[in-house]
Amino acid sequence: MIELRHVQKDLGQFHLKDINLTIERGEYCTILGATGTGKTLILETIAGLHRPDAGQVIHAGRDLDGLPPEERNVGFVYQDYALFPHLNLADNIGFGLKLRKLPKEDIRAKVEELANLFGIDHLLDRHPGTLSGGEQQRAAIARALVLEPQILLLDEPLSALDPRSKEKFIGELRRVHKLLKPTVVHVTHDFEVALALADRIALMHDGTIAQTGTPADIFRHPSTQGIAEFVGMENIFSGVVADGGVVLDGGLHVDVPLGDHTGRVNFAVRPEDVILSQARLESSARNSFEGKITDIVNRGALARVTVDAGLPIVSLITAQSLGELEWTIGSQVWATFKSSSVHVF
Amino acid sequence: MPTSRPARSSRRYNIVFSAVIAVVTAALAGFIVLALAMVLSRGLPNLWVSLQTEEIQFSIKLSLYTSLASTALCILFSVPVAYGLSRFDFKGKGVITMIMDIPMALPPIVSGVALLLLFGTTEFGRWLADAGLPVVFTVKGIVLAQFFVNIPYMLRIMRSTFDDIDPRTEFVARTLGCSRFQAFRLVTLPLSKNGLVAGAVITWARALGEFGAALMLVGATRLMTETLPVSLYLNMSCGDLPLALSAASILIIISVLSLFIFEAMGGSPAAITRGGGGAR
Numbered sequence: 001m002i003e004l005r006h007v008q009k010d011l012g013q014f015h016l017k018d019i020n021l022t023i024e025r026g027e028y029c030t031i032l033g034a035t036g037t038g039k040t041l042i043l044e045t046i047a048g049l050h051r052p053d054a055g056q057v058i059h060a061g062r063d064l065d066g067l068p069p070e071e072r073n074v075g076f077v078y079q080d081y082a083l084f085p086h087l088n089l090a091d092n093i094g095f096g097l098k099l100r101k102l103p104k105e106d107i108r109a110k111v112e113e114l115a116n117l118f119g120i121d122h123l124l125d126r127h128p129g130t131l132s133g134g135e136q137q138r139a140a141i142a143r144a145l146v147l148e149p150q151i152l153l154l155d156e157p158l159s160a161l162d163p164r165s166k167e168k169f170i171g172e173l174r175r176v177h178k179l180l181k182p183t184v185v186h187v188t189h190d191f192e193v194a195l196a197l198a199d200r201i202a203l204m205h206d207g208t209i210a211q212t213g214t215p216a217d218i219f220r221h222p223s224t225q226g227i228a229e230f231v232g233m234e235n236i237f238s239g240v241v242a243d244g245g246v247v248l249d250g251g252l253h254v255d256v257p258l259g260d261h262t263g264r265v266n267f268a269v270r271p272e273d274v275i276l277s278q279a280r281l282e283s284s285a286r287n288s289f290e291g292k293i294t295d296i297v298n299r300g301a302l303a304r305v306t307v308d309a310g311l312p313i314v315s316l317i318t319a320q321s322l323g324e325l326e327w328t329i330g331s332q333v334w335a336t337f338k339s340s341s342v343h344v345f
Numbered sequence: 346m347p348t349s350r351p352a353r354s355s356r357r358y359n360i361v362f363s364a365v366i367a368v369v370t371a372a373l374a375g376f377i378v379l380a381l382a383m384v385l386s387r388g389l390p391n392l393w394v395s396l397q398t399e400e401i402q403f404s405i406k407l408s409l410y411t412s413l414a415s416t417a418l419c420i421l422f423s424v425p426v427a428y429g430l431s432r433f434d435f436k437g438k439g440v441i442t443m444i445m446d447i448p449m450a451l452p453p454i455v456s457g458v459a460l461l462l463l464f465g466t467t468e469f470g471r472w473l474a475d476a477g478l479p480v481v482f483t484v485k486g487i488v489l490a491q492f493f494v495n496i497p498y499m500l501r502i503m504r505s506t507f508d509d510i511d512p513r514t515e516f517v518a519r520t521l522g523c524s525r526f527q528a529f530r531l532v533t534l535p536l537s538k539n540g541l542v543a544g545a546v547i548t549w550a551r552a553l554g555e556f557g558a559a560l561m562l563v564g565a566t567r568l569m570t571e572t573l574p575v576s577l578y579l580n581m582s583c584g585d586l587p588l589a590l591s592a593a594s595i596l597i598i599i600s601v602l603s604l605f606i607f608e609a610m611g612g613s614p615a616a617i618t619r620g621g622g623g624a625r
Contacts, residue, residue, distance in 0.1 A: 049516050069519035076520040082513040086535045095531075096521035147521065 001025050002046065002151060002183060007055035009045055014038035016045070017207030019055070023185060023200075025150075028177055030194040031187040033204030039187035040079075042204075043153040046185065047074050059151070072151075075144030075182070079156040081136045083128035089115070089139050090124040096147040114142040117179075118172065134165040138172075145180065154186040158193055170196045171259075195268075195345045215345040216266050234314040235269040245339075250310045255286045255339035266345050273341035274315035276305060277334045278325065288336040289313065293329050296322070307335045381597055387586070388594030395591035403568050404576040404592065411484060411572060412552035415491035419499040419548050420541070422492075427503035428529065432512060449497035456493055457561025464489075464562070482563050487570060490558035491551075499548045506540025507533065543610035550603035554596055 007019040016038050023029045033039050044050050046057055048069040057064045064072060083092050090111050091098070097107040115121040118138035128136055137157060144152060157173075158166050174197060177184055188194055194201050195215050202212040211218060219236050237254070239246040241262050245255045256267050275281065280288055291309030298304075303322045307313045313335045327333065395401045430442060448456055464470035464480040473480060480486040510533055518528040556574040563570040565579055573592045580589035 044516065047516070047520050049519065068524070069516070070522045070524060072520070074520050076517050078513050078517065080511075080513075082511060082517045084514055084518070084532055084536075086532075095518070099522040099527070099531075143517075143521070149520075153520075 001058075001060060002185070003056075003058040004042070004046070005056045005058065007042075007045060007052045007057065009038075009041055009050055009052050011038075011041060011050070014041045015207050016041055016052075019207075019209055021202050021209050021212065023183055025060075025183055026181045028184045028186065028197055028199045029202060030198035030200070031185065031202045031204055031209075032191060032194045033187070033189060035189050037204050038207060039189075039204055040155050043076070043155055043185060043187060046151065047076055047153055048072050073147070073149050074151040074153055075141075075147065075149035076153045077137075077140045077144050077155060077157050079159055081128070081140040083136055083140055083143070085128055088125050088127050089120065089131075092128065092139055093124075093143045093146055095143060100147075110146060111142075114146055115139075117176065118142050133160050134169065137161065137169065141173075141176070145176070145182070148180070149182060152182040152184045154184060156188055157186070158188070159190065166193075173197060192343055195343055219266065219268060219345070234271050235274065236266060237268070237311065238264065238266050240264050246344075248311060252289065252310050254342070256342040256344050257339060258344065261344055268343045268345070269313075269337050269341055271304065271314045271316040273337050274313055275336045276307065276315050276317055276327075277336065280334050281336045283336070286339060287342075288334055290332065290334050293327055293331045293333060296327070296329060307333060309335055384590055384593045384597060388590035388592075388597075391587040392591050392594055395588055398588065400568065400571065400576060401588065401591060404571045404573045405595065407484065407487070407571060408553050408573040411487040411491060412549050412555075414488045415495065415552045415555075416499075416545055416549040418488065418492045419496050419552075420545055422496060423499040423503045423544070424541075427500050428507055428533070430500075431504055431507035432515075445500050446497050448493055449501075453490075453494050453555065453557030454561055457490060457558035460486075460490060460493060460558065460562045480562065482566075482570070484563075484570065486563040487555075487559045487572060490562045491555045494555055494558050495548045495551050498551060499544050502540060502544035502547070503537070506537045506544070509540075510536050539610045543607045546603045546606045546610070550600050553599055 002021075002023045004019045004021045007016055009016045014036070019042060021029075021031075021042075031039050031042060041050065045052055048064065048067055048071075051065070059072070084095065087095070090108075093114060094107045094111045097110060102110075111124065112121055115124055118141065120135055120138045120142065123131060123135060123139075128139065131139070137160075141154075141157065158169055161169060170193065177197075186194075186197065198215055200212060201215055201218050203210045203218060213221075237246075237248055239248040239254070241258060241264075243253065244258065245253050246258075246265060246267060247253050254267070256265075280290070289307075289309035291307040291313070293305055294308045294312070295306035296303055298319060301319055302316050303319045305315050305317060305322070305327070307315065315335060396405075426445065430438065430445075451459075461481065464473065464486070470480065478485060480489055514532050514536070515523075515528040518532045519525070523531060553572075554574055555572075556578065559570070559572065560575070560578075565571070565575045567579060571579065573596055577589050577592040577596070580586070580592065
């Protein structure tokens, strides 16, 4: 268990005012916050690269104050990976083992095992500069995991990846966490990443942890308006997995990317991903529901339209199309969203 | 069309503007090449003969020895100091940085006087001389003068080299089990190889040409403290033009070569003069 108690650190540009956070052993905790709020600083403080101005970092009941990073048994992955450019991948991944003076064959075996786990075993002789972002990413995580750290610290490890690699990598992270069970602290500004990975989310705001809870908690009960806006999803539903989709409490069947979810799940759809139309859309989007408009709120160029299709679905459409279609409260419309824009948690 | 006239005249202005820049640039480059050519055209024909003389051989040997020694000293001091200034934040860092830059701003001849007073007139200087490290009027003094004048250049290059290396690679190395020193030795030092070589080459070339400070500290004595620049100076004074210009040619060749090496190692002239004041 890692515990941050009233941690303060002022680096001028970044300022931790009062960080209180408890992360259980083996838990995947995501610290979610806007860019520039000092999230990286929290990780670097846990790693021992910065000494807090005040407060304590406690791991397994022990105050870590004064303990240098090399004695903390943490793995660290930076946003831009920070691989050692002068070493090839094998030497990058094996760096920690070599420092511990392990026999060469053991190092090689362990490096290959991890490289295998991340599918980069064919790249071991290459230097980081010749690799793609995703490959460097995997190498950086393999390097951090090679010493089997109790704590894995991830600093926006997905932000530099394209959407497809990102999705794939989320799956890999999930698998690796299940396999090796390190305590993970993952900072990100991307709510969807947090949603997909976290056992628990800690929301960071203005140098403090504003709220912690399971993704569902934070979704359903954002403690402040600011958090609600940051979370930014209004269509939150709950249902039971059945027939390759989810059956909602109201009886509607929704196609969602299920992954390995079973039983009762929550899912959400961003209002901007919901398309409204006069007639049923002939498209690949399978989730199409008919209903009546119950509410229209104009927000400048966009209008927020609520459709009652057995359950309220909120859609953001341009004010222009709203005017052209002459929809008013009571109009009969179809609300459609793709299953790929559904976020299950 | 009414719009065609301003367009055409603006085009003409553009051509004139470019032409002026081209002419000025060509003139400046020509000026520099011409000046060097004057020396080389008279120095090179005599070079082979001059190389046979005891005096030129002596000054080449002395120049090589002193410049290599002072460059080694510069590396020895600049690496830890530049690393500290690049990585650590401490009170008075700005002042320290400025102090380190002073010898660069001083006229070398003033540096020479300062060294002469420090080592020639104080207890400290006498104590050093008694301990077997006499500086005034000795070869060791030449090394010291070169070191004093050049250390700011080496420092600046190393500082900007270390500044350019992401400290987070060191952070990661620490989490993987490195002590501060191991992180420096295993990560930062290998990554600064190019900067180190570039800095050493440019420092060495400057040391070869050092004249003013050494002149004050050790004088200009034939076959005693006669480095290549001193040889040039002495032979110009007594009218032995072929010998003087041979020494000058050797210095030009070495300077130009080391400039090439410096550029090839990724060094840029900007690295020398770039202000190193900004705290990380």
